[in-house]
Amino acid sequence: MITVDEARARLFELAALMPVEEVPLVQAAGRVLARDVAARRDQPPFAASSMDGYAVKSAEVERDAMFKLIGEAAAGRRFTGQVGAGQAVRIFTGAPMPEGADFVVIQENVSQSGDLVTIVNAPGTKDNVRPVGVDFHDGATVQAPRLLRPADIALLAAMNIDRVPVARKPVVALISTGDELVMPGEAPGPDQIIASNTFGLKAMLEELGAEARILPIARDTIGSLTTAFGLAEGADLVVTIGGASVGDHDLVGRVAGDLGMDRSFYKVLMRPGKPLMAGRLNGAAMVGLPGNPVSAMVCGRIFLVPMIRAMLGLGAEAPALSQAPLAQGIAANGPREHYMRAQIGADGRITLGGDQDSSLLSVLSASNALIRRPPNDPAHEAGTMVAYLSI
Numbered sequence: 001m002i003t004v005d006e007a008r009a010r011l012f013e014l015a016a017l018m019p020v021e022e023v024p025l026v027q028a029a030g031r032v033l034a035r036d037v038a039a040r041r042d043q044p045p046f047a048a049s050s051m052d053g054y055a056v057k058s059a060e061v062e063r064d065a066m067f068k069l070i071g072e073a074a075a076g077r078r079f080t081g082q083v084g085a086g087q088a089v090r091i092f093t094g095a096p097m098p099e100g101a102d103f104v105v106i107q108e109n110v111s112q113s114g115d116l117v118t119i120v121n122a123p124g125t126k127d128n129v130r131p132v133g134v135d136f137h138d139g140a141t142v143q144a145p146r147l148l149r150p151a152d153i154a155l156l157a158a159m160n161i162d163r164v165p166v167a168r169k170p171v172v173a174l175i176s177t178g179d180e181l182v183m184p185g186e187a188p189g190p191d192q193i194i195a196s197n198t199f200g201l202k203a204m205l206e207e208l209g210a211e212a213r214i215l216p217i218a219r220d221t222i223g224s225l226t227t228a229f230g231l232a233e234g235a236d237l238v239v240t241i242g243g244a245s246v247g248d249h250d251l252v253g254r255v256a257g258d259l260g261m262d263r264s265f266y267k268v269l270m271r272p273g274k275p276l277m278a279g280r281l282n283g284a285a286m287v288g289l290p291g292n293p294v295s296a297m298v299c300g301r302i303f304l305v306p307m308i309r310a311m312l313g314l315g316a317e318a319p320a321l322s323q324a325p326l327a328q329g330i331a332a333n334g335p336r337e338h339y340m341r342a343q344i345g346a347d348g349r350i351t352l353g354g355d356q357d358s359s360l361l362s363v364l365s366a367s368n369a370l371i372r373r374p375p376n377d378p379a380h381e382a383g384t385m386v387a388y389l390s391i
């Protein structure tokens with residue numbers, strides 16, 4: 001058996017970097033910028049007023065100074081004349097500064113009567129002018145790789161970048177296996193349960209920017225599993241769920257092997273999730289997850305999420321851990337790295353979820369953290385700092 005870190009390192013070797021594709025700006029949110037992009041203009045493209053007020057010469061700005069109003073500059077409509085000595089132009093936020101003016105006296109500090117303008121309050125020293133290119137200059141770059149957030153989309157728009165080079169979405173085929181499974185919404189027989197793992201994993205991976213396809217459930221027969229692998233063709237990553245242990249009906253390893261899978265590893269020193277398997281199958285990465293719902297979801301978080309991030313070009317890294325103090329004592333850990341369902345409270349302390357059985361989705365759903373216990377970690381008292389992963 002190999003360690004969690006070793007398993008993840010081998011999974012990174014199987015994870016192919018996605019090619020670049022161009023998408024319209026409106027579809028770029030949540031995608032990963034794959035090449036640097038450069039601004040196509042200065043922002044602002046002209047010196048602009050940042051306030052509503054009066055544009056004048058700074059040398060003339062003082063309390064009680066008087067000016068003759070000679071025109072108006074609004075956003076989108078500049079004043080085309082020249083501001084001379086003793087003159088002012090009415091100006092609004094976002095308007096280009098008129099030639100000859102370099103200071104905006106805010107309107108609250110001015111009284112206007114006809115075309116006569118007087119500074120009636122101390123005008124201060126702030127000029128209220130945004131210089132050309134103060135936000136960014138023509139040619140300024142946004143560097144790849146970068147997961148594009150809403151603020152980035154606004155920046156790209158301001159840079160006049162309407163098509164964005166992003167990493168293609170990795171296509172993930174999700175295959176549930178088991179005679180006992182039916183799809184949500186179907187009527188289960190007396191011995192059947194609902195397939196849940198594929199749905200949880202699809203949600204997890206799509207949030208990251210993958211395209212996950214739920215394939216029809218494979219039955220516990222060689223024929224059905226072979227058909228399912230056939231349907232997965234074209235995917236970048238094929239994920240099976242269940243059928244990976246050593247029971248009589250656990251056929252995933254055998255069928256994948258018959259189809260030519262080059263196995264990278266089988267079994268990881270981890271709880272939950274020991275019977276994890278991975279390899280390369282027809283040019284795609286293949287990961288066999290354990291069937292128990294919590295095991296599948298935890299393995300998804302520990303292994304598939306970093307894999308998808310690597311495929312998107314975001315780097316081959318383990319998920320980031322944080323630290324929090326235990327709200328109660330915990331018992332010693334066994335020989336496998338253990339990811340325990342837990343909850344970070346409003347006080348910042350972390351509480352273990354009641355029952356750590358790997359079939360309990362209700363406990364996982366009520367959790368917002370996984371405490372990571374190293375192998376053979378001793379018992380700890382309340383208050384001890386432990387490492388955890390947000391989920």
Ligand code: AMP
Nearest residue numbers: 176195196197241242243244290291292
């Ligand atoms: P297996 O690894 O196939 O022996 O499955 C282990 C346990 O997980 C069994 O109780 C299965 O019924 C359950 N299981 C397997 N696949 C799924 C799935 N896709 N959704 C929900 N439960 C599953």
Ligand code: MG
Nearest residue numbers: 177178242243
């Ligand atoms: Mg099964």
